[in-house]
Amino acid sequence: MPRPIIDTDECTGCGICVDVCPNDVLELVDEVSTVVNEDACDGCGACVEECPMEAIKLEEE
Structure with missing residues (x-):
């Protein structure tokens, strides 16, 4: 199953990803x-x- 990886250097903390995630992952x-x-x-x-900021990608475990 893919998992989100966040580039913390690029993340501005806008919270859009938190709001759109249907499963409260973030x-x-x-x-x-x-x-x-x-x-x-x-x-x-x-997300x-x-x-x-394109600070999130999904990676396979």
């Missing part, structure tokens, strides 16, 4: 998007598509 922690519930990720890619 949260803002110290103003940076962070994977908090990796097992809930279904690989839909909504990747909506990130304006």
